[in-house]
Amino acid sequence: PKEKTPFITFVLGGPGSGKGTQCIKIVETFGFAHLSAGDLLRREIASKSADGAMILNTIKEGKIVPSQVTVKLIQKEMELSYNHKFLIDGFPRTEENRVSFERIIGVEPNVVLFFDCPEEEMVKRVLNRNEGRVDDNLETIKKRLTVFQALSLPVINYYSEKGKLYTIKAIGTEDEIFEQVRPIFAAFEQ
Ligand code: UP5
Ligand code: MG
Structure with a gap:
């Protein structure tokens, strides 16, 4: 179902920074397809697929699932979608994830959003969530924050240098935060 060239947005930020919440608003307002890598991985666990047990253990430890596994799940969703605008959350x-995506999918993102949120606020939000996620406990959250600082910030810096990064101050109400997001996509609609 592919006619238009894809428009790809990567949505980055620490655990609990509000990526998923803001993606819902972006979908409503700008009509993107929302692909949450974490949701795709949790779906693999629930479906008891061959990689499920490995994915579960990796998520419990706050570590990163091998790139090939995640990129294949994203690729499948992109191919199945009739949309050409993707939010990859x-x-x-x-950096290995990034290179793997570029190699397998063969495209670079048009926009990279970074939800910049203080650690104490992220911890508070995740602990208040109560959706039964295996990684929403203080011990795993600390590991997720450490992995974010060590492995994910370099990806954010990479896109900053490429001039593709839009940093959002991810504090305040959901609506206040979306008012920082809206003009970014509105500019691309012109
Ligand atoms: N909330 C949202 N906005 C708020 C606001 N402005 N004020 C007050 N509260 C606000 O929000 C978190 C909570 O805060 C919610 O209860 C929300 O209502 C409230 P949410 O929008 O869910 O934040 P989000 O950034 O999406 O947090 P999430 O926990 O999903 O982020 P993570 O990046 O940690 O989780 P993800 O699902 O992406 O990944 C989970 C794990 O999967 C990773 O740790 C890793 O082990 C694995 N993974 C990989 O290995 N590879 C991948 O590519 C992706 C994931
Ligand atoms: Mg999320």
Whole structure:
């Protein structure tokens, strides 16, 4: 179903920075397809696929699932979609993820959003979430924050240098944060 060239947005930020929440608003307002890498991985666990047990253990440890596994899941969703505008939420989380996506999918993102949120606020939000996620406990959150600092910030810096990064101050109400996001996509609609 591919006619138009894809328009790809990577949505990055630490655990609980509000990526998923803002993606819902972007979908409503600008008509993107929302692909959450974490949701795709959790779906693999629930479907008891061959990689499920490995993915579950990796997520419990707050570590990063091998790139090939995640990129294949994203690729499948992109191919199945009739949309050409994609929000890829929570990916790439490492330089290796990034390179793997570029190699396998063969495209670079048009826009990279970074939801910049203080750690104490992220911890508070994740602990308040109560959706039964195996990684929403203080011990795993600390590991997720450490991995974010060590492995994901370099990806953010890479896109900053490429001039593709839009940093959002991810504090305040959901609506206040979306008012920083809206003009970024509105500019591309022109
Ligand atoms: N909330 C949202 N906005 C708020 C606001 N402005 N004020 C107050 N509260 C706000 O929000 C988190 C919570 O905060 C919610 O309860 C929300 O209502 C509230 P959410 O929008 O869910 O934040 P988000 O950034 O999406 O947080 P999430 O926990 O999903 O981020 P992670 O990046 O940690 O999780 P993800 O699902 O992307 O990944 C989970 C794990 O999967 C990773 O740790 C890793 O082990 C694995 N993974 C990979 O290995 N590879 C990948 O490519 C992706 C994931
Ligand atoms: Mg999320």
